[in-house]
Amino acid sequence: MGGGASNPYGTFFFGEADLAYTQADVQYNAEVDYGQQQNAAFNGGQAQWYGLSLLAHRKFSMPVVGRMGATLRYDLLVDSKNGGGGGGVALNANGMDTADGFGIGADCLANSKANGGLGFxxxxxxxxxxxxxxxxxxxxxxxxxxEYRHDWANKQVFLKNDGSYGKSNDLLGTQLIYSF
Known part of the structure; x- marks a missing residue:
């Protein structure tokens, strides 16, 4: 929960709507969600967020490679009220979720502390x-x-290797899945 929250427990509300379309080798998904949680924001107030997720997937065959698929996905989460937080977003004492790029920006926190504030x-x-x-x-x-993934935010929330913060992050990953 947020660094300023005096009570980590409070009313939690979350709702989402999902749409899916699948036919043969094609799949489309869309999701919208909204949530709020009392006492979960960084400044101790109500956290409130909303988001959107879109996904398109297609399976196909290539002559040399064989059966394969491609997936394109876009996600948006607006978590700005009262410094962010709530709904599985765990902010540290500085109001940041450095692993996932949520919370307040490092520049705003530095400016607030320079002026005697706490970033609330x-x-x-x-x-x-x-x-x-x-x-x-x-x-x-x-x-x-x-998978290649590019994340970006409107605040400096992504922790870099040198200890600084940036507005974007890139990831390249691979996975081997065995189904039985």
Whole structure:
């Protein structure tokens, strides 16, 4: 919970609507959500957020590679009220979720502290990401997934290796999935 929250417990409300379309080798998904939680924001107030997620997936065959798939996904989460927080967003004592890019920006916190504040006037970040996945199906039980993901926010919330914060983050990952 937030650094200023005097009570980590409070009323929690979350709702989402999902739409899905699947036909043969094509799949489309859309999700919108809204949530709020008392005493969960960084400044101790009510955290409130809303978001959108879109996904498109297609399976196909390539002559040399065989069966494969491609997925494109876009996500948006606006978590700015009262410094962000709530709904699974765990802010540290500085009002930041350095692993996921939520919470208040490092520059706003530094300016607030320089002026004798604690950062409670700072707004939380709006976080977006886009990812592209390539999936390979060498057998019925094995899936190999390669993903590139680019995250960005309107605040400096992504912790860099040198200890500084930036507004974007890139990730390249791979996964081997065995189904039985």
């Amino acid at each position: 006037e700072c707004k939380g970040a709006t976080h977006q990401d886009v990812s592209l996945d390539l999936l390979f199906y060498p057998t019925q039980q094995i899936t190999v997934k390669v």
